[in-house]
Amino acid sequence: MKGGIGTASLRIGAVTVGALVAVNAIGDVFDPATGRILAGARTADGRAALDSVAAILRGEGPAGALAGMATTIGVIATDASLTKAQANKLATMAHDGLARCIRPVHTMTDGDTLFALATGGSGRSGEMTVLGVMAAEVTSRAVLNAVRAATGLRMPALPAACDLAPT
Numbered sequence: 001m002k003g004g005i006g007t008a009s010l011r012i013g014a015v016t017v018g019a020l021v022a023v024n025a026i027g028d029v030f031d032p033a034t035g036r037i038l039a040g041a042r043t044a045d046g047r048a049a050l051d052s053v054a055a056i057l058r059g060e061g062p063a064g065a066l067a068g069m070a071t072t073i074g075v076i077a078t079d080a081s082l083t084k085a086q087a088n089k090l091a092t093m094a095h096d097g098l099a100r101c102i103r104p105v106h107t108m109t110d111g112d113t114l115f116a117l118a119t120g121g122s123g124r125s126g127e128m129t130v131l132g133v134m135a136a137e138v139t140s141r142a143v144l145n146a147v148r149a150a151t152g153l154r155m156p157a158l159p160a161a162c163d164l165a166p167t
Helices: 052-057 084-101 128-149
Strands: 004-012 015-024 028-030 037-039 071-078 113-118
Touching: 004 128, 015 128, 028 128, 037 128, 071 084, 071 128, 084 113, 084 128
Parallel strands: 071 113
Antiparallel strands: 004 015, 015 071, 028 037
16 A cells, blocks of 8 residues: 655744655554554455454465565654764664554564654753653654544555545
């Protein structure tokens, strides 16, 4: 299914964390609040979600997956002041957000990558555990927003979540 571009942000006190994510995942994108698959591999007739993890665990490997054919890539930004090491840790913690809503994630054919940056505009250093929780949450929300906002392509036929009946 066709992915898309999504954003999300959270503010706690004087510090904001935001995410901008481009989603073109091999794995299924599902809503962790409901467990419902929103986008991903479909059954042979195209009418229902396949559930890629369940299919893989049944011994049905991902069909036609080629290295470099898919990725979820994004940036996590905060107005907190961070060191280079803290920015690296923030990007690492943000990957938890991908794992919450993409199954499987970080496959051998995905290039899933997140970068982090800090402007220091809030004048606050921010507490890394709080920033990391915020980063994971906005990443997950941005992924969901991306597939919900995506529109399909007619030629070649590549549907988006909004083009298919709910599963």
